[in-house]
Amino acid sequence: MLRSLFTGISGLDAHQQMLDVTANNIANVNTTGYKSSSTVFEDTLSQTLSGAGATAASTGGTNATQVGLGVKLAATNLDFTQGASQPTGVPSNMLINNDGFFMVTKGGTQMYTRAGAFELDESGHLVAPDGAEVEGTDGKVLDLSALHSGDYVSYSIGQDGTISGIKRDSSTVSLGQVGLATFPNPEGLTKVGDSEFVASASSGAADVGAPGTGSRGTISSGYVEMSNVDLSKELTNLIIAQRGFQANSKVITTSDQILDTLVNLKQ
Structure with a gap:
């Protein structure tokens, strides 16, 4: 299977979690004493295709060749700024x-x-x-x-x-x-x-x-x-999460089309 297929799935999961956090913030926009949260993403493991090379007498150094394998939710950070x-x-x-x-x-x-x-x-x-x-x-x-x-x-x-x-x-x-x-x-x-x-x-x-x-x-x-939720910021995050989800959905669709082409090479 293509790596991109599973990478796209990890992107869907991460942006779904971002959407969940954002939705919870918006739901608590009028909750007494509520403190908003934000999501932090980080990349997952990378597959190393070739390692880095040191400088030799006749050749320069080379960088490692690595392919990333997706994204994950690293943390949810609380915002303790004063509410109204x-x-x-x-x-x-x-x-x-x-x-x-x-x-x-x-x-x-x-x-x-x-x-x-x-x-x-x-x-x-x-x-x-x-x-x-x-x-x-x-x-x-x-x-x-x-x-x-x-x-x-x-x-x-x-x-x-x-x-x-x-x-x-x-x-x-x-x-x-x-x-x-x-x-x-x-x-x-x-x-x-x-x-x-x-x-x-x-x-x-x-x-x-x-x-x-x-x-x-x-x-x-x-x-x-009152709640310290910044509604304009959360609505912007809602758009970011939605577009991120859509983009990763496109990765999965494209990977599926490539697999379909490979399967149908021999008719």
Whole structure:
């Protein structure tokens, strides 16, 4: 069989995966805290027809003759640039300005997220839409049950993550502090759904602390971070993936025509 036939198939697979990633980005254009991904291709093994030759007394050096055998998806890279700020007016909703991740836990699993659409539940915990509970600077789930005691009329969250209960006489009491985590390589985090990530060997260990300290950003209460998907870029990638797929389809069609010609040499 012709090498080009299988090379074309690898091109179809790679551009189908590019199309899948692009489609997922477009689908999440309005998802809170979503971070877009991009594809990186690399060539596969090459067949060496002749090796490189060194310079001799009477002849010059020669380069290796190699024929490539296709393409493959090398990686999908996460883009952690800041998304647009969306005001909600809900005090439990939070946005991280610059670097950092909210720390949340669910079912014993430690996770991290940029989606700050949290709500205060009946047990006094800040929870994500999937039920994951927000943690403080000590790595423990925040306990804001005092807000349900009747001693406070409202609460506020400061830029440093401090949660303050406001009494009827307008005095405030600190009830806890939201913690943030940063990573040596945030692009190495693994997506687990619900706009949440888990640490991996590539991301490195979490560096936990208060908002506004170290490389951690500050918090804006009453806002959420929207998706950072650039729709014009994704629609362009859609065209690129489509044309790449069509071009590789043409390679397969052409290879088939050549095989047909060879088979029909003898009638």
